[in-house]
Amino acid sequence: MKNPLPVTRSELAECNGRNGKSAWVAVDGIVYDVTKLFLWKKGRHWAMHDAGGDLTEDLQSAPHGADLLKRAEIVGRLVD
Amino acid sequence: MAKVAREVVEKAGVNVDQLLELLVMNASAELTTYYYYTILRVNLIGLEGEGLKEIAETARIEDRNHFEALVPRIYELGGKLPECMKDFHDLSACPPARLPGNPSDVKGMLTVLVEAERCAVRGYTEICNLTAGKDHRTYDLALGILNEEIEHESWFSEFLGEGPSGHFMRRGETSPFVGKFLK
Numbered sequence: 001m002k003n004p005l006p007v008t009r010s011e012l013a014e015c016n017g018r019n020g021k022s023a024w025v026a027v028d029g030i031v032y033d034v035t036k037l038f039l040w041k042k043g044r045h046w047a048m049h050d051a052g053g054d055l056t057e058d059l060q061s062a063p064h065g066a067d068l069l070k071r072a073e074i075v076g077r078l079v080d
Numbered sequence: 081m082a083k084v085a086r087e088v089v090e091k092a093g094v095n096v097d098q099l100l101e102l103l104v105m106n107a108s109a110e111l112t113t114y115y116y117y118t119i120l121r122v123n124l125i126g127l128e129g130e131g132l133k134e135i136a137e138t139a140r141i142e143d144r145n146h147f148e149a150l151v152p153r154i155y156e157l158g159g160k161l162p163e164c165m166k167d168f169h170d171l172s173a174c175p176p177a178r179l180p181g182n183p184s185d186v187k188g189m190l191t192v193l194v195e196a197e198r199c200a201v202r203g204y205t206e207i208c209n210l211t212a213g214k215d216h217r218t219y220d221l222a223l224g225i226l227n228e229e230i231e232h233e234s235w236f237s238e239f240l241g242e243g244p245s246g247h248f249m250r251r252g253e254t255s256p257f258v259g260k261f262l263k
Contacts, residue, residue, distance in 0.1 A: 038174075039174075041177070046105070046173065047098050047101035047102050048102075061205075063201075063203075063209070071181060
């Protein structure tokens with residue numbers, strides 16, 4: 001994506017994957033739409049991680065890298 | 081439920097409900113992979129497929145063993161399995177494996193397998209990280225399963241031309257790491 005749209009933290013928090021909402025997560029300033037990924041059903045990943053937030057720190061201790069996010073669509077960049 | 085066994089794990093700082101959710105999700109992944117290996121047995125045909133049957137059968141039995149070894153620990157900690165198979169299937173920790181559209185596509189079948197094994201390796205690594213030094217019994221079990229899942233991944237990765245596994249096939253009994261939980 002050449003010019004990713006700005007996404008605020010409150011807009012990100014809205015997309016928590018619950019009640020039919022999209023599931024978005026941010027990592028390293030990039031916002032990804034993980035709604036269609038099997039491992040993010042209902043906005044939850046492996047019982048420990050919730051959509052709607054910045055997961056940059058969580059990813060540091062995860063058993064995988066950001067490369068798995070290539071499966072998700074980029075929706076924008078996180079802005080404060 | 082093993083009341084004290086749960087208490088000591090909680091006291092050590094583990095979120096037991098979260099851990100139970102992970103254990104159930106991974107038990108589901110094992111059973112769905114066992115199903116995939118079962119349909120592989122009848123779909124790995126021809127010269128190429130026949131050569132993979134034996135090793136696929138070993139992995140099939142070992143994934144079933146993982147499921148069977150996980151179930152008692154889930155109940156010891158006060159958890160339970162869903163009341164129907166469909167609910168259980170739908171909460172799998174890994175995307176359920178599916179045969180490729182072309183039934184003679186052995187490479188496609190192996191690619192699905194490697195993805196499933198890699199997901200399992202990540203999942204048990206996470207459980208080991210959560211329980212290390214805190215929940216010795218779950219850690220021991222997850223580590224045993226992790227050892228076998230890593231071997232499965234490397235076997236099938238070798239067949240896909242990603243490099244040698246460094247292993248020989250099983251000789252004799254299956255589940256050398258998890259077997260003690262099945263006695």
